[in-house]
Amino acid sequence: MTALAAIIAARIRATGPMTLADYMELCLLHPQHGYYTARDPFGLRGDFTTAPEIHQMFGELCGLALAQAWIDQNRPAPFTLAEPGPGRGTLMADMLRAMGKVPGMTDAAQVTLIEVSPVLRQVQRDRLGPVAHLSGVDDLPERPLFLIANEFFDALPIRQYQRIDKGWAERMVGLSDAGLCLGLGPVVPLPRDGRPGDVVEECPAAPAIVEAIARRIAAHGGAAIIVDYGGWNGYGDTFQALRGHRPEDPLVHPGEADLTAHVDFAPLAAAAIRAGAVASRPVPQGDWLLSLGAAQRAERLAAGGDAGAGAALRRLTHPDEMGHLFKAMAVWPRGATPVPGFDALRLHADHA
Template structure:
């Protein structure tokens, strides 16, 4: 057992089985043994590779989209340029380079990184220099906000409920001897249909976080782009672990594997609309990058000697790679021009 597995087992013995949300939280953020507190998980030497680590083109095109939104909204200054879960700082570095095409934007930007991991904060300072670190999205200032979130929402803690004969029973982490194991709590009533055995996942914190972002954008201007893997009104068990670039048993190596779940974009869009902002119709990542000119950018980089440019283009956009698994959603104020590459979702966010 890992050191964190022993800590979790002791807690379960003392207080009983824990929800998946509590399990994910301790596995990812425990101050001594949590996954993000102890390692750099990104890239070939880590456990997974994100779009910004694959190619600079991803961050450049996201930066250009936010730059156009800034221009369309009258070049507000100063403004907050924010990223939750910024990893090594690679995406923000690429966006900062891209927004230089908009005169005055770099000077007006006040960079804010929302990061819980002290270890990753150190890596971000090495990459970006002096930046403002915040503990939570709610700490963002009341100012125009231009925000990019890539693979942030998939790491937020989830809860799961399984349909049983007399209701929905929450899936919890308990013990089978000394081993961590999945079990079911007592059934409860939930206002949803389902056949016995169906799994319902919910991420309680995600709509609240989107609501905070959208409320600032609605009140002060700005835009947000969210990229993550998931779907629309999804169902089923998507809880997973990644370790050494391969899937792992989520209970096998607490603190030594990344834990995530697919993002349901439907409640995110609904929360943004409820907060007074406009939410986009989600699009495939590959389609959005194509609309933003990634193929042309890859060709220019290749001509300049970047031998990995076309491989990065294919990995980011191919439907069998990241192109369809990952979706993108945008938020902007009422009355403002749409973020480039997006169209507004109907006010009824029950369908995409």
């Protein structure tokens, strides 16, 4: 039993079963034993590899998409260039290198990283130099905001509900003789259709975060690009753990494995529209990157001696790799030119 497992078990004995959201928050962010607070989990030596760690072209294309949005909005200065959950700073470093080709952009950018892990904050400073660190999006300044969020929302705590004969019952983390286990709590009112056995997930924090981002974009200008794996109003149990690049039971090693769930983009788009901004429909990551010129960029890199560019392109864009599982969504102000590669979602604010 891990140190955090013992803490969680003691809490359950004292106060009863906990929601999956509470369990995830403890596992990921516990001050001493949380997965993100105590380690650098990225790359081959960690537990998972994100798109920016696969190849530089991902960050370059994201940076150029935001750069075009900045140009289309008459180059506001100064502006906040932000990233929540920036990992090692790889994505931001690649974006800044690409943005450096756009006259005046990096001079106007005030790089701001939203990070709670002391370990990762130091890694990011080592990579990027002096940057502003914030603990949440509510702390972002009131100025034009250009933001990228890659594999950030999948790590936010979720709640799960399972359909039984009497309605939807919340799935809870409790204790058995064998250790931590999942069970069902009381029936709760949930405005979703379903058949017995169906599971649905909600991420309480995600819409509020998107609304805070979109409110700044609507008021001051800017754009946001969200990239993550997930879908639209989905059903099913997507709660998962990854340890040493291999999946495992999420209840086995609390604090020592990455916990994630698929992102539901529907409430994120609705939140952006409520805040007065425009949201795009989510598009497959592969289609979006190819529309930005990923194939041509890979060809140029390969011609310059980058032997891994072709394999990286396939991994990032092919439907059998990350190309379709991952989606991209953008947010921009009403009346502004859409962010490159995206079309506005036709969803009225009254129905958001």
